[in-house]
Amino acid sequence: xxxxxxxxxxxxxxxxxxxxxxxxxxxxxxxxxxxxxxxxxxxxxxxxxxxxxxxxxxxxxxxxxxxxxxxxxxxxxxxxxxxxxxxxxxxxxxxxxxxxxxxxxxxxxxxxxxxxxxxxxxxxxxxxxxxxxxxxxxxxxxxxxxxxxxxxxxxxxxxxxxxxxxxxxxxxxxxxxxxxxxxxxxxxxxxxxxxxxxxxxxxxxxxxxxxxxxxxxxxxxxxxxxxxxxxxxxxxxxxxxxxxxxxxxxxxxxxxxxxxxxxxxxxxxxxxxxxxxxxxxxxxxxxxxx
Numbered sequence: 001x002x003x004x005x006x007x008x009x010x011x012x013x014x015x016x017x018x019x020x021x022x023x024x025x026x027x028x029x030x031x032x033x034x035x036x037x038x039x040x041x042x043x044x045x046x047x048x049x050x051x052x053x054x055x056x057x058x059x060x061x062x063x064x065x066x067x068x069x070x071x072x073x074x075x076x077x078x079x080x081x082x083x084x085x086x087x088x089x090x091x092x093x094x095x096x097x098x099x100x101x102x103x104x105x106x107x108x109x110x111x112x113x114x115x116x117x118x119x120x121x122x123x124x125x126x127x128x129x130x131x132x133x134x135x136x137x138x139x140x141x142x143x144x145x146x147x148x149x150x151x152x153x154x155x156x157x158x159x160x161x162x163x164x165x166x167x168x169x170x171x172x173x174x175x176x177x178x179x180x181x182x183x184x185x186x187x188x189x190x191x192x193x194x195x196x197x198x199x200x201x202x203x204x205x206x207x208x209x210x211x212x213x214x215x216x217x218x219x220x221x222x223x224x225x226x227x228x229x230x231x232x233x234x235x236x237x238x239x240x241x242x243x244x245x246x247x248x249x250x251x252x253x254x255x256x257x258x259x260x261x262x263x264x265x266x267x268x269x270x271x272x273x274x275x276x277x278x279x280x281x282x283x284x285x286x287x288x289x290x
Contacts, residue, residue, distance in 0.1 A: 025062070028052075028054065028058070028062055029062050029065065029066055031052060032048060032052070032059070032062055032063065032066065032072075033066070033071060033072070033083070033087065035048065035051055035052065036072065036081065036082065036083050037083065037087075041082065042075040042076070042080040042081060042082040043080060043081060043082075044078045044079065044080045044081075045059055045060070045063075045078070045079055045080075046078075047080075048063075048081075063081055066081075066084075067081070067084070069086060070084045070085055070086035071083070071084050071086045071087055072084050094270070095270060095271070095274045098267060098270060098271040098274065099271075100121070100132045100133055100147075100268070100271045100272070100275065101132060101133045101134075101147040103265070103267045103268055103271060104121050104132070104133040104262060104265075104268050104271075105133055105135060107258050107261050107262050107265070107268075108120070108121060108133050108134070108135035108234070108258070109135045110258065111135070111234070111236060111254055111255065111258045112135040112136060112137045112236075113137065113138075114254050115137070115236050115238075115250070115251050115254055116137045116139060116238070116242075117137060117142070117143070117236035117237060117238035117242070117251065118134065118135070118136045118137065118142055118143040118144070118145065118236065118237050118238060119134070119135045119136075119234065119235070119236055119258075120133070120134050120145065120158060120221075120234065120235045120236075120237060121133040121134075121224070121232055121233075121234050121262070122158035122159075122162070122232060122233055122234075122235070123162070123231070123232045123233075123272065123275060123276065123279065124153060124159070124162040124163070124166075124174065124279075125150070125279045126173075126174065126279075127152065127153055127154075127174050127175060127176055128150040128151060128152060128153055128159075129150065129151050129152075129153050129156055129158045129159040129162065129233075130148075130150055130279070131145055131146070131147055131148065131149050131150070131151070131158075132147060132148075132232070132275065133147055134146060134147050141239065142238060143217060143219075143237040143238050143239075145237075151213065152176070152180075152181075152183075152213070153174055153175075154175055154176070154180050154188065154194055155180070155183055155187050155188065155209065155212045155213045156209050156212075156213050156219065157207045157208060157209035157219030157220055157221035157233075157235045157237065158207070158219070158221045158233045158234075158235050159207075160194075160197065160198060160201055160207040160208075160209065160221070161201060161206065161207035161221040161222065161223055161233040161235070162223075162230065162232075162233050163194075163198055164198040164199075164201040164202045164207060165202070165223055165230035168195075171191075171195070171198075172191070175191060175194070178190055178191055180194075183212065183213050183214065184211055184212060184213070184214065184215050186210060186211045186212045187212045187213070188212065205222065205223075206220055206221060206222045206252055206255075207219075207220065207221045207222075207233070207235075208220055209221075209237075210240075211240055216239060216240050217237060217238070217239070217240060218237070218238065218239075218240045218242075218243035219235050219236065219237040219238075220235060220236060220243070220248055220251055220252060220255065221233045221234065221235035221255070222234060222235075222252065222255045222256055222259050223259065224259045224262050224263055224272075225259070225263060226263050226269050226272075231263070231269065231272045231273070231276070232262070232272055234255055234258055234259050234262065235255065236251050236254075236255060
């Protein structure tokens, strides 16, 4: 009986189907950069050989070109290689070119169209919510706001959802002095009252602004989570009369689908991470709160 030997996996298995000789070399070079990025440090020639299945002679040629162009640096004489400064130029250009309002806009436009309410994507910045993307429905009566606007966190659906995901020890830094300004007769104006509401919000998984920020306006919001970390919140806002129990359940189903889609969009996640690095609230906490 003939003995069969399992073929060793090669990086070429992932190359584009349409790749010709030159395109295949490019795909191989990019694959080497991806290996270095995944490792986060240096890789030896033996590491590359074991990981990609490419002959060492091929690896030497590819790494030599990448080194000459500044995309990798030879770290020692084994030889081992690490990422070079040119990769930082690319990543910086990529991040600075991301427009959250644009790249998240398609996700929110679908929410606004399906619900008939204004869809908002927001992040926590100090005591405020920063609206980074807004899409309004095509109807004359609607809640109006614009990307870049800010609102108080303690009395808005987006804000309360984001506050509910904080470590309790960090909450006070995101609240104004007591009593909080009463925007309506329904506004929660003490830390005790708000903390109770935030506990309920964390348990049920969504926040509700019930005429607390503006009379006649309701809002429901859910978190946008990446790997268990709350990166943002997404909401719909509109006339109070249109947020009955049945309608609210439908809105929440649509919001949760949008939150999942946003979290699965690599451009959106990268833009949110980049934005968080510049906000007063800093990067989102990785600690979970229930």
